[in-house]
Amino acid sequence: MLNRLLKTSILPLLIYWLLGGACFAELRGTGDLGVVIERERGSVLIIETSTRSILGRVGKLGDLSHASVVFSRDQRYAYVFARDGGLSKIDLLQNKLVRRIEQAGNSIGGAISQDGRFIAVANYQPGGVRIFTSEALELMADIPAVYGDEQRSRVVGLVDAPGRQFVYSLFDAGEIWLLDMQDPSRIEIQKFTGIGRQPYDALLTPGGRYYLAGLFGETGLALLDLWHPEAGVKRILPDYGRHDEKLPVYKMPHLEGWAVAGNLAFVPAVGRHEVLVIDTRQWRLVKSIPVAGQPVFVMARPDGRQIWVNFAFPDNQQVQVIDAEDLTVGRTLQPGKGVLHMEFTPRGEEVWISVRDDNQILVYDTRSFQEMARLPAVTPSGIFFTARAAKTGL
Amino acid sequence: MLNRLLKTSILPLLIYWLLGGACFAELRGTGDLGVVIERERGSVLIIETSTRSILGRVGKLGDLSHASVVFSRDQRYAYVFARDGGLSKIDLLQNKLVRRIEQAGNSIGGAISQDGRFIAVANYQPGGVRIFTSEALELMADIPAVYGDEQRSRVVGLVDAPGRQFVYSLFDAGEIWLLDMQDPSRIEIQKFTGIGRQPYDALLTPGGRYYLAGLFGETGLALLDLWHPEAGVKRILPDYGRHDEKLPVYKMPHLEGWAVAGNLAFVPAVGRHEVLVIDTRQWRLVKSIPVAGQPVFVMARPDGRQIWVNFAFPDNQQVQVIDAEDLTVGRTLQPGKGVLHMEFTPRGEEVWISVRDDNQILVYDTRSFQEMARLPAVTPSGIFFTARAAKTGL
Numbered sequence: 163m164l165n166r167l168l169k170t171s172i173l174p175l176l177i178y179w180l181l182g183g184a185c186f187a188e189l190r191g192t193g194d195l196g197v198v199i200e201r202e203r204g205s206v207l208i209i210e211t212s213t214r215s216i217l218g219r220v221g222k223l224g225d226l227s228h229a230s231v232v233f234s235r236d237q238r239y240a241y242v243f244a245r246d247g248g249l250s251k252i253d254l255l256q257n258k259l260v261r262r263i264e265q266a267g268n269s270i271g272g273a274i275s276q277d278g279r280f281i282a283v284a285n286y287q288p289g290g291v292r293i294f295t296s297e298a299l300e301l302m303a304d305i306p307a308v309y310g311d312e313q314r315s316r317v318v319g320l321v322d323a324p325g326r327q328f329v330y331s332l333f334d335a336g337e338i339w340l341l342d343m344q345d346p347s348r349i350e351i352q353k354f355t356g357i358g359r360q361p362y363d364a365l366l367t368p369g370g371r372y373y374l375a376g377l378f379g380e381t382g383l384a385l386l387d388l389w390h391p392e393a394g395v396k397r398i399l400p401d402y403g404r405h406d407e408k409l410p411v412y413k414m415p416h417l418e419g420w421a422v423a424g425n426l427a428f429v430p431a432v433g434r435h436e437v438l439v440i441d442t443r444q445w446r447l448v449k450s451i452p453v454a455g456q457p458v459f460v461m462a463r464p465d466g467r468q469i470w471v472n473f474a475f476p477d478n479q480q481v482q483v484i485d486a487e488d489l490t491v492g493r494t495l496q497p498g499k500g501v502l503h504m505e506f507t508p509r510g511e512e513v514w515i516s517v518r519d520d521n522q523i524l525v526y527d528t529r530s531f532q533e534m535a536r537l538p539a540v541t542p543s544g545i546f547f548t549a550r551a552a553k554t555g556l
Numbered sequence: 557m558l559n560r561l562l563k564t565s566i567l568p569l570l571i572y573w574l575l576g577g578a579c580f581a582e583l584r585g586t587g588d589l590g591v592v593i594e595r596e597r598g599s600v601l602i603i604e605t606s607t608r609s610i611l612g613r614v615g616k617l618g619d620l621s622h623a624s625v626v627f628s629r630d631q632r633y634a635y636v637f638a639r640d641g642g643l644s645k646i647d648l649l650q651n652k653l654v655r656r657i658e659q660a661g662n663s664i665g666g667a668i669s670q671d672g673r674f675i676a677v678a679n680y681q682p683g684g685v686r687i688f689t690s691e692a693l694e695l696m697a698d699i700p701a702v703y704g705d706e707q708r709s710r711v712v713g714l715v716d717a718p719g720r721q722f723v724y725s726l727f728d729a730g731e732i733w734l735l736d737m738q739d740p741s742r743i744e745i746q747k748f749t750g751i752g753r754q755p756y757d758a759l760l761t762p763g764g765r766y767y768l769a770g771l772f773g774e775t776g777l778a779l780l781d782l783w784h785p786e787a788g789v790k791r792i793l794p795d796y797g798r799h800d801e802k803l804p805v806y807k808m809p810h811l812e813g814w815a816v817a818g819n820l821a822f823v824p825a826v827g828r829h830e831v832l833v834i835d836t837r838q839w840r841l842v843k844s845i846p847v848a849g850q851p852v853f854v855m856a857r858p859d860g861r862q863i864w865v866n867f868a869f870p871d872n873q874q875v876q877v878i879d880a881e882d883l884t885v886g887r888t889l890q891p892g893k894g895v896l897h898m899e900f901t902p903r904g905e906e907v908w909i910s911v912r913d914d915n916q917i918l919v920y921d922t923r924s925f926q927e928m929a930r931l932p933a934v935t936p937s938g939i940f941f942t943a944r945a946a947k948t949g950l
Contacts, residue, residue, distance in 0.1 A: 238585025509948050
C-alpha cells in the first residue's frame with residue numbers, strides 16, 4: 163500500500179519536474195514588462211505596465227547606485243550593470259537571476275549591440291571596455307582604454323550605435339572611441355583624440371546619428387557625427403556647463419536625460435534652474451526655460467508633445483511638464499520626496515515615476531495628469547521598460 | 557497489476573493536462589516575433605528574427621488580400637484584419653487562433669488604441685468603424701460613417717493617435733473623423749468635412765502629430781495637425797497624384813509606405829518612376845529621385861540613413877536603396893519575383909522581404925547588403941514585427 167502510494171504520488175511529481183521550469187512560470191508576452199532598481203536593497207522589481215502590477219523581485223545584484231539596465235532583443239532578459247563591476251542577467255519570465263559575473267572592480271553602465279548578440283560594459287577599474295556574449299555572459303573581447311604612456315583611462319558614456327557599433331568616451335584621456343563589431347571576430351577601433359577635458363557622460367540622439375559627450379573639465383560639448391566619422395569630433399555649445407562658481411552643483415545632470423523632440427533638444431543646464439532648448443540643426447541655443455530647480459532628467463514623451471523634468475536636491479519632490487510647442491512650463495506635479503527617475507510607457511499614455519524617500523512608484527496619465535496607481539518599492543531609483551530593446555543608444 | 561499500471565500512468569498524464577496549455581508552449585520572450593501573411597492560403601506564419609526561423613503557421617483566417625496586423629501591448633497576440641471583415645486574434649506563443657469574429661462584410665485594416673485596450677476596424681460594408689475590446693473581441697462601440705442624406709461611407713486610413721485617439725477618413729463623404737477615447741464610456745467624435753474628394757488611404761507621421769490622407773478624386777493631400785485640430789484640415793502638395801493619363805497606374809501606392817526621416821518625407825509618386833522628397837516643415841517638394849519603377853512601399857531604415865523602395869508590376873523583382881543624405885539610389889537588389897513588402901528588425905540591422913512568386917522570404921543585412929537567410933512561405937505578402945506594438949500610427 164505504501165509502495166503504491168509512493169509510486170502514484172512521486173511519479174507525477176517527477177514528471178512535473180521533468181517538464182521543466184516553463185511550467186512554474188506563466189506563459190506571457192514580454193512587451194509590457196520592466197524593472198525598477200531598488201538601490202539600497204541591491205534588488206530589482208519586475209513590473210508590468212498593462213495592469214500596473216509588480217510581478218516579482220530579484221536580489222543579490224550588488225551595489226546598484228547609478229545602476230542601469232538593457233534588455234535582450236527578445237525582451238525576456240534584463241542585463242543589470244552594477245557600480246561594483248557586477249553584470250547580472252535576469253529572466254523576467256521566471257523572476258530569477260540567470261547569471262551574475264564580477265567582470266571588473268568598478269563600472270559605469272553598458273550597452274547591448276544592435277543585433278542583440280553582445281553586451282559591452284564601461285569600466286573604471288581596470289579602465290576599458292569588456293564585451294560579453296549576451297547568451298552566456300562569456301568574455302569575447304577585452305579592450306583596455308590605453309592612452310599616453312601606457313596609462314589606463316576610465317570609460318564613460320558607452321552606447322550602442324547603428325551598424326553594429328559601440329561608442330564611448332575616455333574620461334582621463336579626453337578621447338572618443340568608435341568600435342565596429344560588424345565582424346565580431348575582427349573588431350575595428352577608431353580613436354578620436356583631444357576631444358576635450360574629462361568627458362563625463364554622453365548620449366546618442368534618437369535614430370543614432372549624433373554622439374554627444376559632456377565635458378567636466380571645461381565648457382561645451384564634444385560632437386561626433388556617426389554618418390561622417392571622417393569629419394572628426396567638433397566642439398559645440400561653447401558655453402554649456404558654464405555656471406556661477408558660488409552656486410553649488412548638486413548633481414551633474416545625466417546626458418541620457420536629454421530629450422530630443424523634432425529639431426529641438428531639451429537639455430538640463432548645469433547648476434542653474436533652467437532647461438536649455440537647442441536647435442539640433444545648428445546646435446544653437448534657442449531659449450532657456452526657467453524651472454523649479456536644477457534639472458536632472460529632461461525626458462520627452464514618446465510623441466514629443468511634452469517634456470518632463472525632475473530636479474536635484476532640495477527641489478526633488480517636484481516634476482514639471484514643459485509644453486514642447488510653447489516652450490513654457492505647463493504643469494507642476496508633486497509626486498513626493500526624492501523623485502529620482504521617470505519612464506514613459508512605450509506609446510506614452512502613462513509615465514512611471516520613482517519616489518525614493520516615499521518608497522513608492524507613482525503612475526500618471528500623461529494627458530489628464532491623473533494619478534493612476536501607487537506601487538510599493540524600497541528606495542526605487544531607475545525605471546527601465548523592455549521597449550528599450552527596440553531602441554538605439556539607450 | 558493492470559490497475560496499478562493504469563494509476564501510475566494516467567495520473568501523471570492527468571496532472572500534465574491540468575498544468576494547462578502553458579506546458580505545451582515554450583516559455584520565451586515576444587520582442588523578436590512577427591507574422592507573415594500568406595495571402596492565398598489565408599494563413600500567417602509566425603516567425604522570430606533572432607535566429608531567423610519559422611515557429612508555426614495559423615490558418616483559416618479568411619481573405620487576406622490587403623490584410624494588415626497590429627499587436628497587443630504585451631506583444632503576445634497578433635490581430636489580423638482580413639478583407640472579408642474577419643478579425644482574428646492569434647496567440648504567438650501557442651501558434652493558435654484564440655478567436656475569430658466576422659465583424660463586417662468588407663473591411664480595410666484597423667488599429668489598436670494607445671493603451672492597448674481597444675481594436676478599431678475600418679469597414680466598407682457596412683460603412684463605419686467598429687471598436688472591440690482587445691481582450692475578448694467584444695463589441696464596445698459601433699460608429700456608422702453617416703453623412704449627407706443618411707448615406708453610409710466606406711472608411712479608410714484608420715490609425716491610432718496619441719491621447720487615446722483614433723483618426724480615419726470617409727472615402728465617399730470626403731471627411732476625416734477624430735475619435736477621442738480618453739473616456740471609453742463617452743467617446744467624442746470631431747468631424748472635418750469637405751477635406752477633398754475620395755480620401756483612399758492615410759498615414760500618421762512618426763510621433764503621431766500629422767495625419768495625411770491621399771485623395772483619389774483629385775490631386776494634393778489633406779493634412780490634419782493633431783496638435784491643432786482647431787485649425788482644421790489643410791490641403792498640401794497640390795500637385796501630388798497628378799500623372800500622365802496615358803501612363804497606367806499599376807497600383808495606388810500605400811500611404812503607410814511613406815518614410816519620414818528627420819525633416820524629410822520620402823513619398824512614392826503616383827504612376828511615375830519617382831520617389832518624391834518632401835520637407836515636412838513647409839510640406840514642400842525638395843526633389844524627385846528617379847527609381848526603377850512605380851514605387852509601392854518607401855520605407856526608412858529605423859535610423860533614417862537609408863530608404864528602401866519596392867515597385868509595382870512589371871518592376872516588382874527589384875528593391876532599391878536610397879541614401880537619405882545624397883538623395884540618390886545607392887544600391888539595387890534583385891530579391892526575386894513579386895517583391896511585395898519589407899519590414900526592418902526593430903533596430904534596423906536586417907530587413908525581411910517577401911517575394912511572393914518565389915514563395916520565399918529573404919533577409920538582408922542592411923549594412924553589407926549580404927543575404928542572411930531565405931525562408932519558405934506560400935505567396936508571402938505583408939510582414940509585421942511585434943515591435944510595432946510600441947509605435948504609434950502603425
